Amino acid sequence: MEDMLFYDRLQFAFTITFHYIFPQLTMGLSLLIVFFKGKYLRNNIEKYNDAAKFFMKIFAINFTMGVVTGIPMEFQFGTNWAKFSELTGNVIGQTLAMEGMFSFFLESSFLALFIFGEKLMGQKLHFLTGFLVFLGSWASGWFILATNAWMQHPVGYEILDNGKFVLENFSALFSNPWLIPAFLHNQLASVVTSSFVVASIGAFYVLRNKQIEYGKLFLKTGVIFGLISSLLVAFPTGDWNAKNVAKYQPASFAAMEGIFETEEAGAEIVLIGQPNMVEKKLDNKIAVPNILSFLTYQEWDRQIPGMDHFKKEELPDNIPALYYSYHIMVGLGTIFIGVMFLSAFFLWRKKLYTLKPLLWTIMFLVPFPYIANLTGWYTAELGRQPYLVYGLLRTTEGISPTVSSGNTLFTLLGFVALYMLLGLLFLVLVGKTINEGPKHQTH
Template identity: 40%
Template sequence: MTEFLSTEILARLQFALTIMFHYLFPPLSIGLGLLLVFMEGIYLKTKNPIYEKITKFWVKIYAANFAMGVATGLVMEFQFGTNWATYSRFVGDIFGSALASEGIFAFFLESGFLAILVFGWDRVSPKVHFFSTLMVALGSVGSAVWIIIANAWMQSPTGFHLVGEGMQQKAVIDDFWAMVFNPSSVRMIVHAIIGCWLMGAFFVMSICAYYIIQKKHLEVAKKSFVIALLLGFTASLLAASSGHFLADRIAITQPAKLAAMEGHFSTGTGGAPLYLFGIPNSEKEKVEYGIKIPGGLSFLVHWNFSSPVIGLDQFKKEDRPPVGITFFSYHLMISLGVYMLFITTLSLILLKKKKLFETKWIMKLYCVSILAPILANQAGWVATEVGRQPWIVYGLMRTPDGLSKAVKADQILFSIIVFAFIYILLFMAYIFVIHNKIKHGPDEIMQNKKIGA
């Protein structure tokens, strides 16, 4: 077995592949959930049947996406016990509390009200149905909150003490709320949820743009597009500001990660540059072909252009994260964020001039722009997780130390191949279902229906 196919590399690769595939669906559920609240809220307010038609259509898409999220999420939990048993023992007390809270307070809330959301249109009053929509949206956000809390604790662990030694050592909670509100949690939650809103908004706009180009379901498409556009523009602005405040915290809690994200090798005595583009060279410890703003990183971290920022030279080489992947994924996320802010701003200008839906090139661009938030969300998490290396729990446990001792590389490789095949089939089934729902379009509704109490 080559070094590349070592147990550690394969275990990390398997978890990365499964979680990246899974993460296609929960962000979309969160983004669509908020849009459903807006759409059904407008229906209750205006009593316009078109918004009922709009909401019913997107509920069908939501339900299919929710099912995929559940199916793909189960695999990750098994990997904690198979590939990462030592790590699971170490964080079991911490993760047990967070993930149990996610199941009790969030997942059951979302799944419990989902049946009313999907099947309750003619069985409960409109206000009760709207309440179920709110609860499903709240539950989807709650699931993300508790899972991100667990991940944020890995980035900046607090509220615990260590017991035992060696492989039997584990972290035990001292203060539950200190664990929940660890230094990274709130900022990570805010930034991640905003990223989910972007994904939901661009997903809706991509489908609506397709309908507009095809001249189908125009009333539904245009009204849905405007609602999603307003969310997309707002989320684009919020993503930039929340990302900045998260980076500020990373500069304090994980300075090596920030240095890798920015390709900042040398601390120096003056201002640190902000690289807009470049190719980091870890051997030469420099960014080649770099386009930079002198003192830009210092300004973002310290609000002045002259203060030094901690560089990678302050850390032993074995304690530095992989710079290339961290740098490129971080800059890809930022570039896509700028693109989404630009295109939504331009779209609002065209909308005000009543030229948006007649501008075919921008509609065609929106058809493929769903890739922007998908890639931005994935790249952001890659930067977060790779930038934490070589620690699986920052400052407490290195990644190789969290591996299961009984699992072999060939066993993991076999399971990767099997799960890849299963995931390909699942994704094909998902695309088939979503394609059929989009092709069918919104159902016709009774125009004389009145809203009850």
Template identity: 40%
Template sequence: MDVEILSRIQFAFTVSFHYIYPPLSIGLGVMLVAMEGLYLKTGDKIYETMTRFWIKIFSLIFGIGVATGIVMEFEFGTNWATYSRYVGDIFGSALAAEGIFAFALESGFLGLLLFGWNRVSPRVHFFATIMVALGSMFSAIWIVVANSWQQTPAGYHIVGEGMKARAEITDFWAMVFNPSSIERLSHVLVGAFLAGSFLVLSVHAYYLVKNRHIAISRKAFKIALVVATISGLLQLFTGHHAATGVAVNQPAKLAAFEGHYDSMKAADMYLLGYVNQKEQTVTGLKIPGGLSFLLYQNFKKPVKGLNAFAVTDRPKPINAIFQIYHLMVLIGMTMIGLTLLAMFLWWKGKLFEYKWLMTIFSFSVILPQLGNQLGWFSAEMGRQPWVVYGLLRTSDALSKAVKADQVIFSLFLFTFIYTLLFVLFIYLLNKKIKHGFDENKPEEIPDYSKRNNPILN
């Protein structure tokens, strides 16, 4: 393989591994705010117990996330020097804002979150919890802004020519609010809420299957179920809004998502299928004109297809992009169906009567992780062959001095180190979950919540 493919594989590997953790920390931050807020409102020690437990999980995820994120910044300079020069002015502003307004906020209050119990008042500790949760979201904001600028550049001009060309900011806020930043940010944040809430659902479903921590797990499961259900339904809205934006700003990407070639025809929406790139056909289960209807509320309106673009400007491989995108959609619909089923059983008063349902939820933590990873793969593979859409091709963004054997060696080294980190993470996470709660058994803690929020009883 050539240097470009190897460098893309290396960056995809490091980004994918890192992206396990930020969505979990963002989603868990929201869960911590909900749990501790209920503790302050009700005085029920069960909520304090679950908050303390999940803070420990949060700190583990935060630590691994920071360690795995540093490598990517070095890769910009080693493997993608031309790219770094080209976007340095844009990314410098966004990443500096992340460090100042996000990481500093999150890490600054993290110590108070971890060690502030019994040292500060409950309200001050709750404020620290909110700040950590906001810090994790602000971090996502600036990272998504930077990535969205690559997808839909705005607020810039080009200085220099050829290899010395680079983008400079002319309007900071136009760069921040580029055409895709808001819709992509909302989609990413809701995906993070799903990741955090499904982790809580999974762990407490496991406890319920094992008949451990029954009282506390029932309450925690219900909190997470509310967040997961709302987030799943919101993801339908944000996903549709994002797809509409892609149709306007990156029509080749949307055409690749559905394997749509002919611009003179309406676009079908496939539930599953296979793209024959040579014959430019798709075989599978489809809704005729479905994509046209979603975009224009008209089943017969033509949608711009891949044949409207030069072969060198089309994303590829088309079938891989098609499969990844549709698997992401399938996973999203599965999460929605699973949470709605659980909500229906809760309404019927039978939520915890079915062991098979709790068993499914105990393994469901993998769903939002896969969905988030596949979403990023869809967005980044669909952007190809551009690293900055319409301005800089991926093949031109490489470091000229890096050789294939160097990338292979570093890829093996990263794989080894990241595998060790992942094994360590799973070991520590499993150890904390198997250990359970450090406080009194939840069944022995008085339940004060009957005088307050009945939906969680």
């Protein structure tokens, strides 16, 4: 049973990690495409339209890869997690179906119209199709987050005698206090990723002395969007999320912050340290006293329950992984604010385009927003353990009892091989598109 659980979780973690590389870019990029197209409508400067169409090509590749890698996710609910689907399908089936019916169809239909229909529709309708693609991709995030929010903080449900969850209050799914902060935090984090992608393509063009005009436009747009979104990801949305974890999942909060012992006179915030699970302490830690209590409750000496306050079975089952995921996310987020602030300063001083070390930094930082987004999701998912539905349904109760660990391992290896092929194809397509650059077309 332990083996089965391990391989089921490993397979889901691998496939969802690979999958989330793509939607995290499309959600943020759609906003930037709407911005470029809107600017073109306002000032009629062709380079904005070219930029919108160029990034829609990159969007299309990512969207397609997202579809391909999303299909195994759908299958896994039925194969590896059949018990979970059987018990909670009446609730999560609502939001997942809405994601497919409303968001995916909206996004894919108008994506095709945006790519093919500019001449037919004229500029205003073309802008509208771009806006509907944006709406579809953000609505998709909303429904997925609504599903996850219910798993993190279940509301509006009733449990029948046979153990099945049924929905008692439909609107509660969307007024879940977990949902809005999680949605805003997630969407802004995807804007951070897209801003870094846009800025790094700009830096690449400027450094290569190719497509200079577009390079400067991408850099300027990426840096401005990047600075605003990096700040908003940290405050207020990140702060709001952390307060939710402290309120609804206090054991997870203690684990992700690395609080082994409850401190009576206020909790310190740990900047660096390594969890020592044998001695139940943090090794080599650097911490600032009382800050965590202040950030969480605006009281310097407020007590925050440590892990010693909870029973072992209430604590997340992989505390080091949770702790590191959370700290990597926060650390990277802080670096993003610093780099974007510096870039914005030099942009204002009109020196950014000639400052090569900073351009190289922007270009090579591209993988890190992806890592920060993924570790953010690991924090949420590892923090919810050992439950699938927090406090109600344990992860061990959700797996399919008839699927053997060997079976799961075999398909996992298959996924690894196929995803390597897909990953290569993705890199070739994106590399080719970036290398060609935006094409100037006059109307």
